[in-house]
Amino acid sequence: NAGVTQTPKFRVLKTGQSMTLLCAQDMNHEYMYWYRQDPGMGLRLIHYSVGEGTTAKGEVPDGYNVSRLKKQNFLLGLESAAPSQTSVYFCASSSSGGGNTGELFFGEGSRLTVL
Amino acid sequence: SQQGEEDPQALSIQEGENATMNCSYKTSINNLQWYRQNSGRGLVHLILIRSNEREKHSGRLRVTLDTSKKSSSLLITASRAADTASYFCFRAGNNRKLIWGLGTSLAVNP
Numbered sequence: 001n002a003g004v005t006q007t008p009k010f011r012v013l014k015t016g017q018s019m020t021l022l023c024a025q026d027m028n029h030e031y032m033y034w035y036r037q038d039p040g041m042g043l044r045l046i047h048y049s050v051g052e053g054t055t056a057k058g059e060v061p062d063g064y065n066v067s068r069l070k071k072q073n074f075l076l077g078l079e080s081a082a083p084s085q086t087s088v089y090f091c092a093s094s095s096s097g098g099g100n101t102g103e104l105f106f107g108e109g110s111r112l113t114v115l
Numbered sequence: 116s117q118q119g120e121e122d123p124q125a126l127s128i129q130e131g132e133n134a135t136m137n138c139s140y141k142t143s144i145n146n147l148q149w150y151r152q153n154s155g156r157g158l159v160h161l162i163l164i165r166s167n168e169r170e171k172h173s174g175r176l177r178v179t180l181d182t183s184k185k186s187s188s189l190l191i192t193a194s195r196a197a198d199t200a201s202y203f204c205f206r207a208g209n210n211r212k213l214i215w216g217l218g219t220s221l222a223v224n225p
Contacts, residue, residue, distance in 0.1 A: 043215040099145045101207040106157035
């Protein structure tokens with residue numbers, strides 16, 4: 001029972017490099033989310049998706065892009081990484097969203113360092 | 116940021132004691148959820164309480180919700196060293212906003 005799987009778990013980038021984080025869920029959830037977690041800042045929503053082929057901006061979308069070509073996958077891309085994007089990234093999914101958001105299922109996180 | 120408030124920020128207790136943490140919010144909610152995060156791991160859902168519920172139990176966890184005071188509390192009874200973690204509240208508002216608190220860091224000393 002995999003749940004939500006994130007890859008890679010760790011990555012070190014140089015400023016200006018690009019990379020993609022992959023999130024996969026096997027629960028047939030419509031809603032998927034990308035968060036970043038920084039000390040003292042809590043969880044901040046980057047982008048989210050309400051279904052296959054849809055994406056929407058969250059609180060802190062600048063510098064990130066996302067795609068949801070398949071229902072089970074939600075990709076987070078950094079086109080030109082900056083040191084300010086050093087963080088731990090979490091993917092989550094849920095079967096319901098908006099004002100009736102139910103239980104969120106989280107991945108184990110991807111720790112990204114930008115030098 | 117629309118993050119709400121949790122208190123205390125940090126809590127240190129002895130094994131066997133009860134731990135209480137609180138969450139306050141500003142806008143109306145449909146439900147409020149509590150999550151646990153062990154160091155270096157993802158968040159795990161603990162309990163969901165709906166706006167028309169006042170109290171909910173799950174094992175050693177008890178959650179209360181007071182919509183008139185816009186606050187919730189999580190009580191962990193008979194704490195164990197394994198309860199050491201950060202605890203977060205999450206609100207799904209009826210304005211469709213999803214809001215996370217900054218968390219309470221709980222240390223349970225053996």
